[in-house]
Amino acid sequence: MTDTPPLPDFDLYGFTPYRLAVAAKHTSEQLARQYRDRFGISIPEWRVLVHLAHSGNTSVRDIEARVAMEKYEVSRAAKRLREAGLIERKENPEDRRLIILSLTADGQKMMAELLPMAKAHQAELEKRLGDAFKQLEAGLEALLNEAK
Amino acid sequence: MTDTPPLPDFDLYGFTPYRLAVAAKHTSEQLARQYRDRFGISIPEWRVLVHLAHSGNTSVRDIEARVAMEKYEVSRAAKRLREAGLIERKENPEDRRLIILSLTADGQKMMAELLPMAKAHQAELEKRLGDAFKQLEAGLEALLNEAK
DNA sequence: GCAATTTCGTAGCAGGTGCAATGACCTTGT
DNA sequence: ACAAGGTCATTGCACCTGCTACGAAATTGC
Numbered sequence: 034m035t036d037t038p039p040l041p042d043f044d045l046y047g048f049t050p051y052r053l054a055v056a057a058k059h060t061s062e063q064l065a066r067q068y069r070d071r072f073g074i075s076i077p078e079w080r081v082l083v084h085l086a087h088s089g090n091t092s093v094r095d096i097e098a099r100v101a102m103e104k105y106e107v108s109r110a111a112k113r114l115r116e117a118g119l120i121e122r123k124e125n126p127e128d129r130r131l132i133i134l135s136l137t138a139d140g141q142k143m144m145a146e147l148l149p150m151a152k153a154h155q156a157e158l159e160k161r162l163g164d165a166f167k168q169l170e171a172g173l174e175a176l177l178n179e180a181k
Numbered sequence: 182m183t184d185t186p187p188l189p190d191f192d193l194y195g196f197t198p199y200r201l202a203v204a205a206k207h208t209s210e211q212l213a214r215q216y217r218d219r220f221g222i223s224i225p226e227w228r229v230l231v232h233l234a235h236s237g238n239t240s241v242r243d244i245e246a247r248v249a250m251e252k253y254e255v256s257r258a259a260k261r262l263r264e265a266g267l268i269e270r271k272e273n274p275e276d277r278r279l280i281i282l283s284l285t286a287d288g289q290k291m292m293a294e295l296l297p298m299a300k301a302h303q304a305e306l307e308k309r310l311g312d313a314f315k316q317l318e319a320g321l322e323a324l325l326n327e328a329k
Numbered sequence: 330g331c332a333a334t335t336t337c338g339t340a341g342c343a344g345g346t347g348c349a350a351t352g353a354c355c356t357t358g359t
Numbered sequence: 360a361c362a363a364g365g366t367c368a369t370t371g372c373a374c375c376t377g378c379t380a381c382g383a384a385a386t387t388g389c
Contacts, residue, residue: 040234040289040292040293040296041293041296041297041300042235043231043234043235043296043299043300044235045228045231045232045235045248047303048299048303049208049303049306049307049314049317049318049321050205050208050209050212050302051209051228051249052318052321052325053201053204053205053208053209053321054205054209054249055249055325056201056205056321056324056325057198057201057202057204057205058249059324059325060197060198060201060324061198061199061201061202064198075345077345077346080193080199083191083193084193086188086191087190087191087192087193092367092368093367093368093369094366094367094368100193101199101202101203101206103346103347103348104367104368104369105346105347105348105368105369105370106346106347107368108367108368108369108370109345109346109369109370111368112369128354128355128366128367129353129354129355129367130353130354130355130366130367130368131354131366131367131368132367132368141188144188145188145189148188148189148191149189151191151196152189152191154198155195155196155197158197159197161327162320162323162324162327165319165320165322165323165324166197166320166323167320168316168317168319168320168323169197169316169317169319169320169321169323169324170197170200170320171313171316171317171320172310172313172314172315172316172317172318172319172320172321173197173200173201173204173317173320174313175310175313175314175316175317176204176207176208176310176313176317177200177203177204177207179309179310223375225375225376240337240338241337241338241339242336242337242338251376251377251378252337252338252339253338253339253340253376253377253378254376254377255338256338256339256340257339257340257375257376259338260339276336276337276384276385277337277383277384277385278336278337278338278383278384278385279336279337279338279384280337280338
């Protein structure tokens with residue numbers, strides 16, 4: 034047995050990035066599984082759909098900037114959604130590099146079912162956590178604001 | 182233009198699982214890039230290393246239970262770390278299904294450099310966020326405790 | 330004691346991800 | 360007007376992940 038240089042004490046459970054990752058996974062897992070099983074939708078796809086439901090027609094660049102995704106993620110999510118018939122794309126005649134993404138009727142119908150699920154999930158989280166929810170959100174607000 | 186069923190109002194920016202995911206990514210990105218560039222270590226690998234540095238010899242099952250990873254993730258992270266010469270494995274003579282993972286001298290040396298980086302990162306985060314940090318942690322505490 | 334069940338770790342497979350490069354298009358500067 | 364440079368979206372590649380099935384070993388129940 035060779036002797037071992039002493040290591041600083043470090044506890045992963047107290048490490049904020051780790052805690053955030055676990056919390057993120059935990060809070061999204063249940064809902065994500067629901068819409069995966071029910072609609073075959075992944076998280077990146079869901080983000081794109083939500084953005085389209087909220088903001089109407091937009092380009093890849095637009096989504097990328099607002100939904101914390103890389104542009105290739107958006108592009109591939111959009112491709113899968115197009116193949117599933119949930120969104121459609123047209124060219125923007127004013128700038129033919131841009132594409133315009135929008136929900137199809139099918140996509141709208143699905144979102145009409147999906148969004149209430151998400152709202153219920155959020156409401157339940159708020160209720161379950163009570164005051165701690167407010168603290169969490171205050172902390173997240175500060176953290177997310179400093180990002181930009 | 183066909184008419185569109187009205188969609189519930191839903192703002193992704195106010196959705197806590199989304200906010201947590203963005204916050205997690207934001208807080209870990211800078212550090213993760215550092216140890217990736219410097220040591221070629223991914224996040225799953227880092228988690229395994231931290232656990233070994235903190236808890237000494239452990240099995241895959243043990244890590245899996247404590248570090249919020251699936252067992253195949255641990256197994257593959259361990260494989261890569263073994264190939265890199267940072268950890269080693271022995272059989273457990275008392276239960277030959279279990280393996281005992283531990284840091285090699287190289288692994289110890291690397292962690293002696295890596296852990297202070299993580300501590301500094303954490304300290305900086307706490308300092309930057311000030312009071313908001315305390316709120317964030319209070320919220321996370323409640324959220325993470327209810328998980329189990 | 331020994332078959333049935335459970336636990337532990339690994340690996341095959343299909344599909345997802347990150348990065349860098351590409352092609353199409355627009356803008357700028359001269 | 361047109362070359363150089365920038366922006367937009369996509370794709371090829373290598374790698375990583377998630378799932379499931381598997382073999383080896385231990386435990387349980389009869």
